[in-house]
Amino acid sequence: MNEPRLFLAALSLIASPAMAGDIDLRIVDAAGRPVSDAVVTVRPAGGIPAGPIRFPWGTTMVQQNIAFSPHVLIVPVGATVKFPNKDKVRHHVYSFSKAAKFEIKLFGQDESRSYTFTSPGAVALGCNIHDAMSGFIKVVDTPFAAKSNAAGQARINGLATGTARVTVWHPLLKGKDNELLINLPIPASGMVSKTVPLALRASK
Known part of the structure; x- marks a missing residue:
């Protein structure tokens, strides 16, 4: 019963x-x-x-005022990051990091390029044209x-x-x-x- x-x-x-x-x-x-x-x-x-990992701050890293903004960006594994150029000069984004080795060749003002990050880890970014520019993308496999x-x-x-x-x-x-x-x-x-x-x- x-x-x-x-x-x-x-x-x-x-x-x-x-x-x-x-x-x-x-x-x-x-x-x-x-x-x-x-x-x-x-x-x-x-x-x-x-389940899929998503964060509220998006997956965009802007080049503006000869700098990467934000300086550090967190994205989940598998995210495609956009790199819009808001400067009047051209940029050439690259990384030699273990987590992602790539380069995005010269693109100008109001143009945008993208790259998909498939491995977790820290990705250090630079610009072949502007040596003082640096930024970091932390690719993570946790929603926390x-x-x-x-x-x-x-x-x-x-x-x-x-x-x-x-x-x-x-x-x-x-x-x-x-x-x-x-x-x-x-x-x-x-x-x-x-x-x-x-x-x-x-x-x-």
Whole structure:
């Protein structure tokens, strides 16, 4: 007589949302000053959920004022990035990085080119015409990613409870692949706040 009730109770447990917590990191340098453009990625204890990865900030890196904007862009594996030229001069975008080796030859004002990134990793960009131009695309295979703002803050929500593997990347970070790895316990609910100091090389 109780079997239907037991079945419904079990079904409700399966259908209920998994417990999840959030992290709020403050990225600073050795002197305690905030570090912007640090990329934080997380692999939760339960792994990466299935399905396509999308971010709200889009997949466009503009050339404007003889600079790449944004300076650091996070995109998922498989993303096609557009490179519109808003300058009055021509640009020649290239990368020799392990994650993506390519070049986009000369194109002028109001023209746009694109490239599809198929491997995770950091991609350093340059311009063959303007040596001072530099930019970075961080290609990720997790939907749990964020970039630190001017205050050094990076927040990621909805992480499954358990010990998560957190990676912090910055183009000037000392260490293998410019990365720092942290194991961070994620609660069943609520926020984990942590200050993460980085050892950075001097910028050129």
